[in-house]
Amino acid sequence: MYKVKKSKIHNYGVYATKNIVKSTKIIEYIGEKISKKEGDRRSARRIKEHLDSKVDGSVYIFELDNKYDIDGSPKYNKARYINHSCSPNCEVEIKQGKIWIKSIKKIKKNEELSYDYGYSFDKDDFRDHPCKCGSNKCIGFIISSNEWEKYLKYLSKIIKK
Numbered sequence: 001m002y003k004v005k006k007s008k009i010h011n012y013g014v015y016a017t018k019n020i021v022k023s024t025k026i027i028e029y030i031g032e033k034i035s036k037k038e039g040d041r042r043s044a045r046r047i048k049e050h051l052d053s054k055v056d057g058s059v060y061i062f063e064l065d066n067k068y069d070i071d072g073s074p075k076y077n078k079a080r081y082i083n084h085s086c087s088p089n090c091e092v093e094i095k096q097g098k099i100w101i102k103s104i105k106k107i108k109k110n111e112e113l114s115y116d117y118g119y120s121f122d123k124d125d126f127r128d129h130p131c132k133c134g135s136n137k138c139i140g141f142i143i144s145s146n147e148w149e150k151y152l153k154y155l156s157k158i159i160k161k
């Protein structure tokens with residue numbers, strides 16, 4: 001149903017290899033199940049390594065529930081290659097201890113899969129995550145669509161200054 005290949009958005013991406021109907025569970029986000037505490041520790045370490053070396057800044061720690069995280073950094077986790085988009089065709093569904101990437105609309109063969117990474121807006125570091133999704137709704141940075149209003153308010157405040 002999908003394959004990993006070079007992406008126009010960022011590095012690698014995941015592409016549909018056939019037409020996919022709406023509400024299809026496409027890929028499970030898999031990895032090591034770890035405690036929240038361990039998840040926070042690994043996230044902090046990876047962010048620090050990234051700041052020190054300016055290499056791949058991806059953290060791949062996914063919140064499973066209020067007790068556990070999934071560390072999706074192993075290469076066998078193909079879902080880690082899915083890019084963020086401001087106009088995504090998939091969403092994340094967490095059910096019974098599993099994280100699924102599910103289609104929210106019809107997806108055509110060869111289309112790139114994407115979902116909203118759900119990043120909250122932070123005025124100090126949003127610039128670290130530019131978005132190149134190419135959608136005509138693209139807001140320019142990887143910010144959850146739930147937080148766009150905050151971002152736009154921030155912009156209008158700056159313009160007034």
Ligand SMILES: [Zn+2]
Pocket residue numbers: 085086087131132133134135137138139140141
């Ligand atoms: Zn975008």
